[in-house]
Amino acid sequence: MKAIIQTNLEDPHSLELGETNKPQLQDGEVLVKVKAAGVNRADLLQARGHYPPPPGASEIIGLEVAGEVVDAGDTDVEVGSKVGALLAGGGYAEYVAVPQGQLLPIPTGYSFAEAASVIEVACTVWSNIAMEAGLTQGQTILIHGGAGGIGTFAIQVAKQLGATVAVTAGSDEKLETCKELGADILINYNEQDFAEELKNQCDVILDIMGAKYLKKNLIALAKGGHMVTIGMQGGTKAELNMGILLNKRLTLQGTTLRSRSLEGKATIVADTVKHVWPWLENGSVKHYLHATYALARAAEAHKALDSGEVTGKLVLEV
Amino acid sequence: MKAIIQTNLEDPHSLELGETNKPQLQDGEVLVKVKAAGVNRADLLQARGHYPPPPGASEIIGLEVAGEVVDAGDTDVEVGSKVGALLAGGGYAEYVAVPQGQLLPIPTGYSFAEAASVIEVACTVWSNIAMEAGLTQGQTILIHGGAGGIGTFAIQVAKQLGATVAVTAGSDEKLETCKELGADILINYNEQDFAEELKNQCDVILDIMGAKYLKKNLIALAKGGHMVTIGMQGGTKAELNMGILLNKRLTLQGTTLRSRSLEGKATIVADTVKHVWPWLENGSVKHYLHATYALARAAEAHKALDSGEVTGKLVLEV
Ligand SMILES: NC(=O)c1ccc[n+]([C@@H]2O[C@H](COP(=O)([O-])OP(=O)(O)OC[C@H]3O[C@@H](n4cnc5c(N)ncnc54)[C@H](OP(=O)(O)O)[C@@H]3O)[C@@H](O)[C@H]2O)c1
Ligand SMILES: NC(=O)c1ccc[n+]([C@@H]2O[C@H](COP(=O)([O-])OP(=O)(O)OC[C@H]3O[C@@H](n4cnc5c(N)ncnc54)[C@H](OP(=O)(O)O)[C@@H]3O)[C@@H](O)[C@H]2O)c1
Numbered sequence: 001m002k003a004i005i006q007t008n009l010e011d012p013h014s015l016e017l018g019e020t021n022k023p024q025l026q027d028g029e030v031l032v033k034v035k036a037a038g039v040n041r042a043d044l045l046q047a048r049g050h051y052p053p054p055p056g057a058s059e060i061i062g063l064e065v066a067g068e069v070v071d072a073g074d075t076d077v078e079v080g081s082k083v084g085a086l087l088a089g090g091g092y093a094e095y096v097a098v099p100q101g102q103l104l105p106i107p108t109g110y111s112f113a114e115a116a117s118v119i120e121v122a123c124t125v126w127s128n129i130a131m132e133a134g135l136t137q138g139q140t141i142l143i144h145g146g147a148g149g150i151g152t153f154a155i156q157v158a159k160q161l162g163a164t165v166a167v168t169a170g171s172d173e174k175l176e177t178c179k180e181l182g183a184d185i186l187i188n189y190n191e192q193d194f195a196e197e198l199k200n201q202c203d204v205i206l207d208i209m210g211a212k213y214l215k216k217n218l219i220a221l222a223k224g225g226h227m228v229t230i231g232m233q234g235g236t237k238a239e240l241n242m243g244i245l246l247n248k249r250l251t252l253q254g255t256t257l258r259s260r261s262l263e264g265k266a267t268i269v270a271d272t273v274k275h276v277w278p279w280l281e282n283g284s285v286k287h288y289l290h291a292t293y294a295l296a297r298a299a300e301a302h303k304a305l306d307s308g309e310v311t312g313k314l315v316l317e318v
Numbered sequence: 319m320k321a322i323i324q325t326n327l328e329d330p331h332s333l334e335l336g337e338t339n340k341p342q343l344q345d346g347e348v349l350v351k352v353k354a355a356g357v358n359r360a361d362l363l364q365a366r367g368h369y370p371p372p373p374g375a376s377e378i379i380g381l382e383v384a385g386e387v388v389d390a391g392d393t394d395v396e397v398g399s400k401v402g403a404l405l406a407g408g409g410y411a412e413y414v415a416v417p418q419g420q421l422l423p424i425p426t427g428y429s430f431a432e433a434a435s436v437i438e439v440a441c442t443v444w445s446n447i448a449m450e451a452g453l454t455q456g457q458t459i460l461i462h463g464g465a466g467g468i469g470t471f472a473i474q475v476a477k478q479l480g481a482t483v484a485v486t487a488g489s490d491e492k493l494e495t496c497k498e499l500g501a502d503i504l505i506n507y508n509e510q511d512f513a514e515e516l517k518n519q520c521d522v523i524l525d526i527m528g529a530k531y532l533k534k535n536l537i538a539l540a541k542g543g544h545m546v547t548i549g550m551q552g553g554t555k556a557e558l559n560m561g562i563l564l565n566k567r568l569t570l571q572g573t574t575l576r577s578r579s580l581e582g583k584a585t586i587v588a589d590t591v592k593h594v595w596p597w598l599e600n601g602s603v604k605h606y607l608h609a610t611y612a613l614a615r616a617a618e619a620h621k622a623l624d625s626g627e628v629t630g631k632l633v634l635e636v
Contacts, residue, residue: 210560210561210564211560214558214560223577224582229560229563229564230564232560232561232564236559236560236561237557237558237559237560237561238557238558238560239555239556239557239558240532240555240556240557240558241554241555242528242529242532242547242550242554242555242556242572243528243550243554244572245547245570245571245572246528246547246548246550246572246573246574247572247574247577248572249571249572249573249574249577249578250571250572251569251570251571252563252569252570252571253563253567253568253569253570254560254562254563254564254565254566254567254568255564255567256564256565256567259541259565259567260567264542
């Protein structure tokens with residue numbers, strides 16, 4: 001089959017369309033003929049050698065696809081079903097093997113490209129703010145990087161859950177985008193101190209900054225607050241005052257979707273489809289497809305995402 | 319009414335029996351005539367001025383009592399009921415006002431003194447290892463200070479939940495006590511490195527050391543592990559590597575029982591009675607009453623607990 005091969009592991013842009021073997025199905029897996037594959041920031045990291053696939057996963061880049069089941073293996077999935085899939089790897093290819101629990105229906109009215117663009121972000125946001133942090137009606141959530149890929153989606157999901165939404169972003173223009181999506185409290189991180197603005201107010205924080213914001217996040221958290229960190233854009237090593245953890249009864253959690261067990265992923269996929277898919281289908285939560293590229297042009301797509309000029313998602317079409 | 323009054327706030331041992339007003343009932347509270355009041359390490363801290371009562375709570379020391387309801391206020395509690403009570407303060411007295419949600423039945427076969435000795439420890443252990451950390455059958459828990467008041471109880475509860483139990487203690491004699499209570503893995507913290515012995519194995523850690531053990535606890539935690547810190551015996555400020563949080567998908571949580579809301583306490587009390595009381599009543603979980611003192615001898619009881627020579631609980635009888 002055709003797939004994107006990194007020809008030089010030292011060069012993250014040496015992504016070329018090549019030939020490799022079709023994946024062998026393991027127990028409980030189906031073979032999906034890929035129509036569209038989402039491009040994620042983690043894919044850029046993997047091409048740089050910083051985010052190796054978990055043991056047993058495909059070496060091929062790509063964390064989410066949409067396509068058609070062409071071999072059901074030992075499962076009861078119907079051959080010919082149109083599906084989305086959350087992957088540990090292998091998406092930038094003509095075919096990919098997918099554990100049955102990681103298949104999702106295509107949201108009604110969505111194209112393959114639109115479906116492939118929304119799976120990772122939806123599972124990441126839902127699993128962290130709802131399943132882990134337990135965000136509920138009437139609570140306040142702080143979403144760092146509200147105008148980013150994760151942030152724009154998280155704002156909308158949090159509003160659907162009935163939360164008050166605070167966001168940080170780097171410019172007033174980006175904050176305007178957040179406001180249009182429903183954000184209630186807008187903080188320009190270049191001009192304001194979010195810890196001061198939100199002291200003791202945040203029941204939940206969705207954090208992508210890590211060490212750089214730890215101290216301020218502890219100030220912003222309310223009693224009983226829960227922070228989920230999913231990114232380390234501000235480094236990893238920080239001083240932690242555990243006295244504050246105790247006094248405010250705080251929970252700090254780190255998660256990655258990719259490293260979870262099959263069972264863990266299946267639980268997240270099922271819960272995300274149950275709660276988020278209806279919002280995608282009735283238009284109350286939207287995700288922005290910025291552009292599509294032919295699979296062979298993966299290197300170009302990576303460069304575009306890397307440039308920081310993309311607002312919304314890039315998708316490769318096969 | 320009679321109550322223990324601290325006559326000199328500079329002197330933690332100036333605890334004398336004095337006269338003060340009976341507490342006024344607030345909405346939803348009942349008046350309990352105290353028969354027995356448990357003595358906790360937090361009470362020593364409070365007498366030293368280090369652990370002030372939460373806003374609105376009694377200034378009188380004492381976090382747990384057993385006794386008889388003498389005024390039901392606006393509740394439907396029956397006057398004359400024999401009850402235990404979890405308190406935010408006020409236990410070292412003839413009468414104490416108790417929010418209805420913080421009343422517990424006396425375990426069948428328990429004396430007032432025995433009941434008063436077990437409430438704080440049972441609610442602390444159950445809320446943290448079961449309700450917060452979600453310990454379940456087949457998981458491994460590390461309990462620091464396994465031979466202490468919290469530790470001895472936690473070992474037994476964790477065994478009832480079907481967990482594998484690892485403990486730390488400061489001597490082989492203390493580890494022998496832990497073993498008799500069911501502990502499976504015994505670690506002498508003066509001779510062994512628990513992080514090395516338990517690397518990546520602990521689904522849950524019940525921590526009382528704080529900063530001093532943070533780094534080692536992160537090593538000992540398994541993927542998806544959850545640490546609950548309830549004590550800071552090893553200080554508060556530590557370096558945290560958030561990269562490990564993410565890679566291992568860890569949860570770090572700090573809690574205190576006393577600072578929780580009425581609602582939070584009521585939920586914990588109800589769940590503890592539901593799950594732990596049957597074990598107390600059938601003898602599968604035991605708690606050791608070391609000695610009882612007359613209320614007037616509170617200062618002596620505090621000195622005894624402070625000496626470190628007490629194994630088991632002290633109770634004041636009124
Ligand atoms: N753990 C997981 O399972 C998982 C899954 C998906 C993504 N992630 C992580 O989540 C993060 C966001 O992903 P993404 O796809 O949304 O990337 P993205 O679209 O590139 O967004 C990056 C965001 O970071 C924000 N940012 C940069 N510096 C900031 C600062 N000092 N304060 C606050 N925000 C700041 C940016 O805000 P401005 O544009 O306003 O400057 C932007 O919104 C990444 O770190 C990614 O690795 C983790
Ligand atoms: N947050 C809450 O809601 C809450 C409620 C109750 C208690 N607590 C806290 O929980 C802790 C234990 O309370 P307790 O009533 O069980 O007190 P305790 O009976 O005095 O126990 C103290 C324990 O600390 C252990 N310890 C001391 N140094 C240690 C070390 N380097 N490594 C491992 N263990 C060590 C001791 O072990 P050895 O005797 O073997 O040396 C002992 O078992 C206290 O810090 C208390 O403040 C918190």
